[in-house]
Amino acid sequence: MKKFTALVYARTMEFVRDKGTFFWNLLFPVVLVVGFSFAFSGNDETMFKVGIVGNNTQLEDSFLDLKAIELIEYDENPALVLEKLRRHQIDMIIDFKKQSYYLNSESSSTEVLRSLGRSDLQNFNEQEISGEAIRYVDWLVPGIIGMNMLFSCMFGVGFVIVRYRKNGVLKRMKATPVSPFTFITAQMVSRFVIVLLTSILVFAGTNLFLHFVVNGSYLLLILLTIMAILSMISLGLIFAARLKSEELASGLMNLITFPMMIFSGVFFSLEGTPGIMQNASKIFPLTHFIEGARAVMIDGAGFTDVLPQFLVLGGMTVLFLLISSVFFRWE
Amino acid sequence: MNTIMQIENLKKNYGSVQAVDGLSFSIEEGICFGLLGPNGAGKTTTIEMMEGILAPSEGQVSFRGKKIDNHFKKKVGIQFQNTALPEFITVKETLELFRSLYPDPRSLDEVIEICSLSDIIDRDNRKLSGGQRQRMLLGLAIIPHPEIIFLDEPTTGLDPQARRNFWELIKRIKAEKTTVLLTTHYMEEAEILCDQIAIMDHGKLLEIDTPETLLENHFDGALVKIPHGGRTDLKLDGGVLSGDFLEITTNNLDRTMRDLLSSQLNLEGLSIKKPNMEDLFLKLTGSSLRS
Numbered sequence: 100m101k102k103f104t105a106l107v108y109a110r111t112m113e114f115v116r117d118k119g120t121f122f123w124n125l126l127f128p129v130v131l132v133v134g135f136s137f138a139f140s141g142n143d144e145t146m147f148k149v150g151i152v153g154n155n156t157q158l159e160d161s162f163l164d165l166k167a168i169e170l171i172e173y174d175e176n177p178a179l180v181l182e183k184l185r186r187h188q189i190d191m192i193i194d195f196k197k198q199s200y201y202l203n204s205e206s207s208s209t210e211v212l213r214s215l216g217r218s219d220l221q222n223f224n225e226q227e228i229s230g231e232a233i234r235y236v237d238w239l240v241p242g243i244i245g246m247n248m249l250f251s252c253m254f255g256v257g258f259v260i261v262r263y264r265k266n267g268v269l270k271r272m273k274a275t276p277v278s279p280f281t282f283i284t285a286q287m288v289s290r291f292v293i294v295l296l297t298s299i300l301v302f303a304g305t306n307l308f309l310h311f312v313v314n315g316s317y318l319l320l321i322l323l324t325i326m327a328i329l330s331m332i333s334l335g336l337i338f339a340a341r342l343k344s345e346e347l348a349s350g351l352m353n354l355i356t357f358p359m360m361i362f363s364g365v366f367f368s369l370e371g372t373p374g375i376m377q378n379a380s381k382i383f384p385l386t387h388f389i390e391g392a393r394a395v396m397i398d399g400a401g402f403t404d405v406l407p408q409f410l411v412l413g414g415m416t417v418l419f420l421l422i423s424s425v426f427f428r429w430e
Numbered sequence: 431m432n433t434i435m436q437i438e439n440l441k442k443n444y445g446s447v448q449a450v451d452g453l454s455f456s457i458e459e460g461i462c463f464g465l466l467g468p469n470g471a472g473k474t475t476t477i478e479m480m481e482g483i484l485a486p487s488e489g490q491v492s493f494r495g496k497k498i499d500n501h502f503k504k505k506v507g508i509q510f511q512n513t514a515l516p517e518f519i520t521v522k523e524t525l526e527l528f529r530s531l532y533p534d535p536r537s538l539d540e541v542i543e544i545c546s547l548s549d550i551i552d553r554d555n556r557k558l559s560g561g562q563r564q565r566m567l568l569g570l571a572i573i574p575h576p577e578i579i580f581l582d583e584p585t586t587g588l589d590p591q592a593r594r595n596f597w598e599l600i601k602r603i604k605a606e607k608t609t610v611l612l613t614t615h616y617m618e619e620a621e622i623l624c625d626q627i628a629i630m631d632h633g634k635l636l637e638i639d640t641p642e643t644l645l646e647n648h649f650d651g652a653l654v655k656i657p658h659g660g661r662t663d664l665k666l667d668g669g670v671l672s673g674d675f676l677e678i679t680t681n682n683l684d685r686t687m688r689d690l691l692s693s694q695l696n697l698e699g700l701s702i703k704k705p706n707m708e709d710l711f712l713k714l715t716g717s718s719l720r721s
């Protein structure tokens with residue numbers, strides 16, 4: 100145990116004191132999240148979007164003719180239209196079939212629209228629903244953090260052990276009574292703590308000013324993050340098992356992290372992509388983490404809803420660990 | 431005297447390269463054993479098989495009569511020819527790390543004192559000079575209270591002063607009755623430190639004995655060296671040509687000098703010395719610079 104904690108400590112210090120890597124791990128995701136939140140915060144405050152359901156026969160020459168109001172006619176399922184209002188994609192719904200109008204109590208435009216329409220909408224019932232706005236950045240943040248976790252696990256475990264093998268640190272360890280199991284586990288634990296803490300820190304830090312929507316439980320999010328980190332570290336270990344060349348290792352790792360970044364749905368949704376691509380993306384642990392985290396954050400999914408993701412990530416961890424333990428060599 | 435380590439018919443090949451080719455010898459407890467040989471002779475390969483780091487292709491390594499096992503690792507101190515140290519941690523942290531890996535480690539203060547590490551104790555591993563680094567690596571090697579310590583070229587790259595300081599460290603370790611196995615390219619070092627010397631080349635043992643006996647067996651008397659000035663045809667008793675010099679090994683200095691006078695060679699540049707390990711090494715391996 101003493102051996103173990105000493106090894107964890109040494110590895111963690113190596114990370115913390117390596118200022119470049121340390122700040123990169125923290126700053127990179129923050130910059131991405133903040134950058135994207137600005138890039139996609141399209142300014143639609145001057146325009147109110149009003150959804151029209153049914154035929155507008157009663158409101159000629161009304162506030163709806165104002166320049167600041169854009170009318171969108173819907174003839175789809177009313178529940179979907181309500182969902183759009185709940186997520187702030189539109190600001191108001193006027194349903195001529197039900198003779199009602201709907202406003203979102205959490206939208207900043209509600210007060211304005213209510214007073215604008217007061218006289219014109221006298222004969223309508225007001226219905227209020229509530230729901231926080233879902234912005235691109237809310238959707239993006241699990242992706243960015245997941246991606247950062249992936250890089251940190253793959254390079255922090257996989258690449259670093261390859262470097263240790265090349266420069267002789269592994270050989271020096273082999274000459275001591277420490278077992279490969281203890282040494283590798285110590286590396287994993289150190290990296291696990293680092294990645295978990297940086298992920299929480301990045302989330303909490305950006306949350307201070309971006310106020311993400313989190314409809315599900317934080318505990319569940321953290322559990323999911325833990326499972327994801329375990330699977331990614333184990334994936335990194337496969338690369339660490341035998342390779343001796345840092346160049347080869349980083350090449351191979353890029354070869355698999357880049358497709359993961361693109362096809363795991365970090366930046367755009369996989370919905371609507373060809374089925375084969377969606378199925379292929381399932382082999383990446385990142386896909387399952389992002390899926391699960393988005394479900395918890397945005398849809399408020401509970402444990403049973405994301406159980407499949409837990410099982411898949413757990414299964415991958417076991418599989419990757421088995422593969423790497425079969426292949427591992429000190430040299 | 432007890433034998434502490436023994437190797438029997440040890441072989442290692444890398445593909446078609448026979449790095450070690452049937453080596454056998456044993457090491458007595460408490461001595462300093464020098465393993466010498468030119469570059470590529472197979473010293474590092476041999477020592478790493480003895481440490482249990484490399485698996486032999488053939489042959490046996492035993493420690494106190496038993497095949498080496500994992501338990502053996504707790505009783506040996508090792509200093510590799512090239513090792514990286516963990517980065518971003520200080521000398522003290524590295525020593526503490528290694529102390530935690532052994533069941534009965536030497537105290538930190540003792541290691542610092544023996545290897546004179548106090549000036550550099552808080553320095554980052556990456557910022558050590560060559561000599562400081564060697565002292566630190568020796569510090570790591572003595573942490574386990576080793577019964578035998580392996581030092582692979584510990585003084586290569588050190589300045590003469592640092593090398594002499596290092597010798598003092600090794601003498602101190604020897605004084606603790608620790609057996610030392612040392613490889614080196616410096617014959618002077620081997621002569622000063624080692625009780626027994628094995629000279630190897632091409633993976634094979636050439637000679638093994640105490641430095642005194644080796645010299646006695648190979649050289650009698652003195653070695654006379656003189657520039658031959660192109661007179662390569664000159665025949666003198668015990669004389670061999672070596673580069674621009676004529677080297678005469680003799681046990682009758684008086685006669686050799688008279689022979690030289692009568693040969694009319696220009697005596698400018700003549701030197702007479704007792705042969706040392708350097709000469710023996712050159713004689714046995716043909717060259718010290720082969721790579």
Ligand SMILES: Nc1ncnc2c1ncn2[C@@H]1O[C@H](COP(=O)(O)OP(=O)(O)OP(=O)(O)O)[C@@H](O)[C@H]1O
Nearest residue numbers: 444447448449467468469470471472473474475476
């Ligand atoms: N990993 C390896 N793969 C292939 N050949 C090797 C390997 N290690 C050593 N050799 C070869 O084995 C031979 C012996 O090498 P070794 O390192 O034991 O020599 P050495 O006596 O320690 O030399 P030096 O004095 O230069 O340190 C050399 O010919 C070397 O090229």
Ligand SMILES: [Mg+2]
Nearest residue numbers: 473474475511
């Ligand atoms: Mg060597």
